[in-house]
Amino acid sequence: MHGMAASNNGAFSSPTFGTGDSAHLIARLERLPFTRPVLWARGCVGMATFFDGYTTLAIAYAMPILAHQWNLSPSATAAIISSGYVGQLLGAIFFGWLAERIGRLPVLAIAIAIFAAMSAACIFSWSASSLMLFRFLQGVGTGGEVPVASAYINELSGARKRGRFFLLYELLFLVGLVAAGAIGYTLVPRLGWQAMFIVGLVPVLLVIPLRFFLSESPRWLIAKGRYAAADKVIARLEASATKHGAVLAEPVAAPALAAAAPVAEKKTGSWSELLGPFYGPRTLLLWALWFGAYLINNGLVTWLPTLYKTVFGLPIDQAIGYGFAMTGVALVASFICALTIDKVGRRRWYTGAFLVAAVPLAALYVLGATSALMVFALATIAYSALQTITYSLYLYSGELYPTRLRSLGAGLGSAWLRAGSVAGPWAIGLIASGGSIVPVFLAFAVVAALTGIICWRWAPETAGKTLEELSP
Secondary structure: OOOOOEOOOOOEOOOOOOOOHHHHHHHHHHOOOOOHHHHHHHHHHHHHHHHHHHHHHHHHHHHHHHHHHOOOOHHHHHHHHHHHHHHHHHHHHHHHHHHHHHOHHHHHHHHHHHHHHHHHHHHOOOOHHHHHHHHHHHHHHHHHHHHHHHHHHHHHOOOOOHHHHHHHHHHHHHHHHHHHHHHHHHHHHHHOOHHHHHHOOHHHHHHHHHHHOOOOOHHHHHHOOOHHHHHHHHHHHHHHHHHOOOOOOOOOOOHHHHHHHHHHOOOOOOHHHHOOOOOHHHHHHHHHHHHHHHHHHHHHHHHHHHHHHHOOOOOHHHHHHHHHHHHHHHHHHHHHHHHHHHHHOHHHHHHHHHHHHHHHHHHHHHHOOOOHHHHHHHHHHHHHHHHHHHOOHHHHHHHOOOOOOHHHHHHHHHHHHHHHHHHHHHHHHHHHOOOOOHHHHHHHHHHHHHHHHHHHHHOOOOOOOOHHHHOO
8 A cells, every 4th residue: 555554543654655655645635524633724824814814905094094194195105005015926926936945834934924023013114115115025924925825725625625615714815804994993093003003913923823733735745755744744634533533435546646646746846837838828827817807806996985986976984885895795705605616616607707797897888887876786796706706716726736836826826916906996097087987897897708708718627626636
């Protein structure tokens, strides 16, 4: 049995390793239920992801006071906000690359420590330039944590119900976005703008369990040829499963896994492989999905409150209320996506969501977007459909790359997330400068429809398949 002796409870003793061990170790991992150590890892890393979402929006609720206290110009305000996104872009690429070389957990600990430390530094900012620097460095940590965490959680998941398991974890990022609004509304008027960054110190407490209580990704260990270390992690998961009443089936490596075993033992993935003949088309597909979905959604979420106020003359509290309600509906849609995407499939869900979003956006163009209520109702449908894509693309990115490329691929994909986030508001400003807001909805409808067609034509289906089958 590849040099491994089975015990009576289905776990395996420490073996001598030989040819084909990677396939056998993966087979042992795949037959496991979601054990308590895995659920603990999802909870711990999920809290870091929650604070990533929180940190992303925290500055938005500090800036109204800071702009007044420091007498900031609009350009200085924009620079402070954008500095965090630039940091996220660089952090996603660098830490995604580093995680392929030194492991998931060390990089997660470094990234979390950086964005927590920079939250502390932000509290003591004395000028726009100092806050800009601290926000940039905070963004480096935030951008690094998200793709590496997504790779880690993906690699702990088996093929069965991987989508549901992962997306219930990823939902915490959206909850963090909502929590930033609630905390900002509650604390900033009473305690000042520093309150947003004081709350951001909490993630430093997560470094301790990450460093001492969580295990490295067994798939990363296998990809590095560290079979004894991977066996130790998997044996711990098996022991937890049997301790809590699970009956483990005999591990049987699927033919595809056995065939892929020699490939899985390649050296660390390279940029040339990421853009090569096999993974290159997948990379371009993911970049298109990241860019298209975020161009529309980030454009809508940042622009609509201003639209309600300036074009339709709504009171500021009602304009903000419409925006908050839209994100609330999107959170419900994302939860439904988490529960059903394994049954529907990634390709069908994403194609359907893009095309569903295109319909109300096109309707706003045809109907002329004549009232705030019309815009709110139809834009909320489009935004909510696309939100199910934006928050689940880390799942899909992890499935389309092998372990040696997973963090790097997710990091580069999220770079296109940032590009789309910048392009959306810019496109709105450019189109609306013609004197009418209506063509904006047509442009977004065209982007949604084209991206949906690209997805339908080229997206591989990944539901129900092991990561090794999908990405040799």
